[in-house]
Amino acid sequence: AAPRPATDLDALVIGAGFAGLYQLHMLRDKLGLAVQVLEAGDGVGGTWYWNRYPGARCDSESYYYSFSFSDELQQEWSWSERYPEHHEIRRYLNSMADKFKLRPDIHFNTRVTRAWYDEDAKLWHAETEQGARFSARFLITAVGCLSSANIPKIPGLERFKGDWYHTGRWPHEPVDFSGKRVGLIGTGSTGIQATPVVAAQAAHLTVFQRTANYSIPARNGPMRPDEVAKIKAGYAAIRDLARTSANGHPFLVNQVSALAVSPEERLAQYEAAWETGGLRFRASFMDLLTSKEANDTASEFIRAKIRGIVEDPEVAERLTPKDHPFATKRPPVDSHYFETFNRDNVTLVDIKATPILEITPDGLRTSEAEYPLDIIIFATGFDAMTGPLLAFDIRGRAGVPLKEAWAAGPRTYLGLQVAEFPNLFTITGPGSPSVLTNMPVAIEQHVEWITDCIRHMREAGITTIEADPVAVDEWVAHVNDAANATLLPMANSSWYLGANVPGKPRVFMPYAGGMARYARRCAEVAAHGYEGFVLRR
Numbered sequence: 001a002a003p004r005p006a007t008d009l010d011a012l013v014i015g016a017g018f019a020g021l022y023q024l025h026m027l028r029d030k031l032g033l034a035v036q037v038l039e040a041g042d043g044v045g046g047t048w049y050w051n052r053y054p055g056a057r058c059d060s061e062s063y064y065y066s067f068s069f070s071d072e073l074q075q076e077w078s079w080s081e082r083y084p085e086h087h088e089i090r091r092y093l094n095s096m097a098d099k100f101k102l103r104p105d106i107h108f109n110t111r112v113t114r115a116w117y118d119e120d121a122k123l124w125h126a127e128t129e130q131g132a133r134f135s136a137r138f139l140i141t142a143v144g145c146l147s148s149a150n151i152p153k154i155p156g157l158e159r160f161k162g163d164w165y166h167t168g169r170w171p172h173e174p175v176d177f178s179g180k181r182v183g184l185i186g187t188g189s190t191g192i193q194a195t196p197v198v199a200a201q202a203a204h205l206t207v208f209q210r211t212a213n214y215s216i217p218a219r220n221g222p223m224r225p226d227e228v229a230k231i232k233a234g235y236a237a238i239r240d241l242a243r244t245s246a247n248g249h250p251f252l253v254n255q256v257s258a259l260a261v262s263p264e265e266r267l268a269q270y271e272a273a274w275e276t277g278g279l280r281f282r283a284s285f286m287d288l289l290t291s292k293e294a295n296d297t298a299s300e301f302i303r304a305k306i307r308g309i310v311e312d313p314e315v316a317e318r319l320t321p322k323d324h325p326f327a328t329k330r331p332p333v334d335s336h337y338f339e340t341f342n343r344d345n346v347t348l349v350d351i352k353a354t355p356i357l358e359i360t361p362d363g364l365r366t367s368e369a370e371y372p373l374d375i376i377i378f379a380t381g382f383d384a385m386t387g388p389l390l391a392f393d394i395r396g397r398a399g400v401p402l403k404e405a406w407a408a409g410p411r412t413y414l415g416l417q418v419a420e421f422p423n424l425f426t427i428t429g430p431g432s433p434s435v436l437t438n439m440p441v442a443i444e445q446h447v448e449w450i451t452d453c454i455r456h457m458r459e460a461g462i463t464t465i466e467a468d469p470v471a472v473d474e475w476v477a478h479v480n481d482a483a484n485a486t487l488l489p490m491a492n493s494s495w496y497l498g499a500n501v502p503g504k505p506r507v508f509m510p511y512a513g514g515m516a517r518y519a520r521r522c523a524e525v526a527a528h529g530y531e532g533f534v535l536r537r
């Protein structure tokens with residue numbers, strides 16, 4: 001049974017994915033606070049509750065895309081494949097929720113429509129779609145970074161006679177593609193994962209590509225029992241390595257420049273990394289994201305691979321990325337993506353050369369041709385990072401909407417707090433490493449920091465905490481500097497920059513200075529009496 005909506009809570013958490021579940025556990029079971037979670041879906045999972053498209057799996061490896069806080073949990077649970085599929089991640093989060101008896105404090109099917117800060121009472125209030133009211137001292141958003149679907153406004157969609165889906169809002173019942181003509185728009189991580197799976201079932205698949213993408217083979221496969229045993233025995237060191245790395249992954253970046261070795265050695269290194277597969281490819285050399293010249297060697301290696309895999313040279317050329325350096329957009333990890341274009345039932349359409357004009361009742365029309373379709377899949381990504389926070393009406397002191405405070409782009413201190421929004425914490429908010437890392441590492445660090453902060457406030461008799469505007473200015477400048485020290489801003493159509501959503505301010509949103517460095521900074525801030533925050537009794 002759902003808990004009763006409460007107006008005397010210590011904390012209200014929005015979202016029941018990795019972040020919300022762990023935050024509930026920490027505040028309720030470690031600090032003994034009254035906490036409730038509001039979740040729009042009818043189950044736990046967050047981003048993984050919604051992303052059920054064919055081929056959906058994580059690009060972090062399963063053994064480290066998981067919680068580290070409970071040794072019992074990591075010893076009990078065994079992953080079946082190198083990369084976890086969406087079903088398995090949901091099973092994992094469900095079992096975690098059961099193990100820690102979290103469900104009784106979660107309201108499912110409960111979407112927050114607005115939240116506002118009451119200065120006199122020093123309370124946050126929230127209202128749900130059903131009109132229920134909640135109030136709490138702290139409001140904590142655990143709404144995810146990639147949870148607000150970006151559905152392009154292509155004229156005619158409402159007249160389409162077939163079915164259409166966005167990958168991030170996939171139906172719970174699998175969609176049957178057999179005998180169907182399917183069109184798929186978008187070639188980011190999602191489109192690249194879905195393409196081979198849909199092609200294997202559909203009568204015909206047409207992929208509409210705007211920007212060609214680099215993709216690295218995942219080399220997915222079952223976990224061998226001896227590997228599982230080794231991982232479980234070595235978890236302490238694995239977690240330490242993940243926490244002290246730049247991206248929250250438990251492997252080291254080769255501390256050699258791609259330009260410091262001979263062409264033969266470089267090629268051998270890339271070949272080995274290509275065979276290993278996955279995001280480990282990016283760790284081939286230390287300067288792939290800081291030196292364009294070094295990056296060129298990796299980009300060119302992948303281009304050559306694509307030309308080698310795809311049989312039709314013209315299709316291969318269209319699939320070869322030229323607009324951005326490797327890994328400046330989130331690098332996809334695939335299972336037989338490029339090989340799929342050798343199939344007779346797959347067509348690639350370059351919609352940069354021949355743009356989509358409209359969706360017709362029977363399909364899709366580009367400037368060159370009309371494509372009859374039964375199903376359209378939008379693999380067009382998300383209004384990342386700020387989208388989920390601005391999806392409801394959230395107002396700080398004096399009724400100022402977050403939308404207004406962030407009109408020119410997100411402004412936070414450490415990605416954790418917004419000036420004029422006292423006692424609001426944003427887990428993996430913009431300005432924190434979040435999407436540039438293996439998410440569970442970023443989430444655990446934020447949840448633990450927030451928990452320590454609230455513990456400190458209670459012990460010291462402090463009622464409110466709020467980011468100092470000067471600290472916000474400095475942090476925003478530092479986030480910009482950190483991005484500009486890398487090649488990441490060179491991908492000018494990337495969702496890191498908000499460039500995928502028309503009209504969204506172009507601001508590099510995640511903190512690119514590295515997870516370990518960021519965590520050290522957060523710890524120093526706390527150790528120095530929450531430097532940069534204003535604490536009031």
Ligand code: NA7
Pocket residue numbers: 146152153185186187188189190191209210211330351379380381382493495500
């Ligand atoms: P992404 O990475 O944002 O990819 C979306 C794709 O959709 C990308 O190829 C876009 O082309 C394309 N797109 C977006 N809008 C349009 C319109 N209007 N017309 C045509 N094509 C469009 O989203 P994903 O879901 O694949 O992945 C998101 C993250 O989830 C991923 O990075 C992992 O971290 C997990 P563009 O490149 O903008 O030209």
